[in-house]
Amino acid sequence: MPFLKFTSITKRFPGVLALDGVSFSVERGTCHALIGENGAGKSTLGKILAGVYSADSGQLFLDGQPIAPSSPLAARELGIAMVHQELAFCPNLSVAENLCLGDLPRRAGGFVDRPALRARARAMLATVGADIDPDTIIGTLSTGREQLVQIAAAVGTGARIIVMDEPTSSLSAAETADLFRLIRELKARGLTLIYVSHRMEELFALCDNITVLRDGHHIATEPIPSTTPARVVTQMIGRELRAQTPAHLTRDLGPIRLAAENLASPGAFTDINLVVHAGEIVGLAGIVGAGRSAVVQALFGLDPAVTGQVRVNDRPLALGSIDSALAAGLGLVPEDRKRQGLVLGLNCRENTALAALPLLTRLGLVRRTAERALAERYAKRLRLKTPSIEAITAGLSGGNQQKIALAKWLARDCDVLLVDEPTRGVDVGAKAEIYQLLDELACEGKALLVVSSELPELIGLCRRILVMREGTLVGELPPASFSGAALMQLMAGLPAA
Amino acid sequence: MLARLRALFRFQESGLLLVILALGVLLTAFAGTVRTPVFERAADGSRTRVFTANAEGERVPLLAEKNKFLNAQNLAQLAKDTSFIAVMAVGMAVVIIAGGIDLTVGSIYALASVVGALVLHRYGPEGLIPSVSPALGIVLGAGACLGVAALCGLATGGLIVALRVHPFIITLGGMAIYRGIAFVITKGQSVGAFPAAFRDFVRFEVGDGLSFVPLATMIVVLIVGWIFLSRLAAGRRVYAIGGNELAARFSGIRVERVKLGVYLISGLCAGIAALLSLGYYGAATSGDGQGYELNVIAAAVVGGASLTGGRGSALGVVLGALIIQMISSGIVILGIDQNYSQIIIGSVVIAAVVLDNLNTWLAKRRLTAAAH
Ligand SMILES: Nc1ncnc2c1ncn2[C@@H]1O[C@H](COP(=O)(O)OP(=O)(O)OP(=O)(O)O)[C@@H](O)[C@H]1O
């Protein structure tokens, strides 16, 4: 008898059928991969199991018993927990308070029993071997540490099944390695994991079985050893994916478009010197916290404390002003699509047009047909999955939101585009599409500076890769010496082997 | 035909229209009737009573039986009262959509009124400057009224942007300050005696006692507000800032400038309402418009503007103002004790927001059912 069984799970949202009769089962003590294109229904399936949504029809069985978790709390009582990609905690409260928020230990009179609170939190953190002070404010933790607290919350309350939705998409390499170690240990303890990710190599390294969803349909469930990444990709996107070498690599470089000299910002980075030519894609590698995002944000005028000289198209740029950055032809696709990239309450069309509004305006009036055409064009190009471009972006799947956050700056037609994690949470098919778009931009003579934590992405896309560590540039690799190992060494500050 | 009807009811403000319709029907049904004298309009536009002879041959005024709610005079009155609130509510909607709040509108209304009144008084029959040109006086008075209101709005916005303090705090302070200034410059006295032409213009009536100017002003403000919010790039920026200020900043939107603009708009709208009141009532005191901010915010919220920002429309808030005004006047018509009016209006605001949430939920369900 399978441990956990989904039978004919169906779920509708306004304008979309997110899941259509999905059936498969998960074995006890395994790590079960869930993969599919953006909007295929992975998160929805996880959320149904974790009691966030309820299925319109279909049935869940746990140990042969039908279950219907009606709320996250009910799911928790059944031993099911979800580690969300987005914030799941109150950032202003301490780790201990967050861990016990549902059931704060109290003394007579309603006073919080602080020592008991701390002790309980410490016990929960110990179940995952996390060495975190329970009094730390959640908001000050790194994403990886915060995720660890989320896992502690799940394991510490006796979860038997943990759903992890793209847990590694904002982790550093070291944090990812730690997470994998923890997952293996949890598995050894008999816990069952459902693991959602777009990173094929992770799934093949970590998981025992894999389920592929496409457009809300179940396509296949197979043991990992009997399938291959290529086969999974074909199942996912319904066609084969051919890797292409970017065309811009073989073209001649144009003049220097972006040049930064002695760029520094107190507490963030120092002594940054870089140039990007027309027609060039330069990568910026480094571990999370190395200061890559701080550099691109400073170039875009978001850091009032930055010093140094920046020239764009050979004209000096006034630092610390978004206005002058925009006027000079700079654009920035920010790393955090929910906070910095999108206005979630506006629809896809309005978000796509937001940065390009000045180009779409005549006499203060938004040209509606031009705006719609623009949004339609990028929606098609990036294979956006949405009921219509008039749908509110809050209802889109994570990867589809990322596509809009990117489209918005592609639409602005900048000379120099700074791109921070362009494909975070994007499926393989759309990733290829995004790489091709960036390649086209370079071929048109734009200059691109791409920050990414996915080394294969930088290796496949860039002409040069700059490496940052602890706020300074520590090296530059020409294509001849591109390799994961070389990059990792520079990023971590190890001596060359 | 049916499809078109359905399309009509699918648009966002249809719920508000339904509420208005229901209110109208209820008020008409329960209002009862009154006997009012019949007027007739002479060739020169003046209105005189119509008399008739009774059985004994005495001259008695002709009386007609009318529904207390559904009669031309009452509707004209309702239209006028709504105009004042609605004009301010459109400005408030812009602020609320941008994620702010403006408690100063009632006080700006009072301050703009008394400043305008002081200027108009100088050019009026009792003024120091003999009324050689009433037109000049009216233009100067109107300019002073609108100018002061715009300045106040700008000052509020400037403080909010410069001090980075929550708009609730700044406008709470501004509310007291502006009214205080109005009191100081008038020493609490009422200011009146304006050029007669001004009053005649604003009170110009069409049909059975319908003041044309306030109604027309409201419609113009509504149209301008609608174009601003739904068609102009500037309006789109207002929604963006209310929806996610950080993302708006990352999109290259000059957040500070837009914020300044929305409070300017709100102040200006309060000024326009003040100008209408000057013409209509012919006098102003520093106590005018007390508590208007709450009615205006209520109108905006009932009309679907979301206090968390990013959502709302000009037409919605004008309909919201109409609903609030219908209820206030309904309380009078139905002869309900005035003391209950606050309770009723408060309940309506809460009920309207609940209904709006319900409506959004229903629309979502309809869409969900439509998917495959
Ligand atoms: N709360 C919601 N409201 C409306 N539509 C939703 C909602 N949540 C999900 N959807 C829709 O359901 C479909 C499946 O979304 P889901 O988030 O499960 O995709 P996913 O497979 O997790 O994609 P991704 O890889 O991009 O995270 C999408 O088309 C999405 O637009």
Ligand SMILES: [Mg+2]
């Ligand atoms: Mg997802």
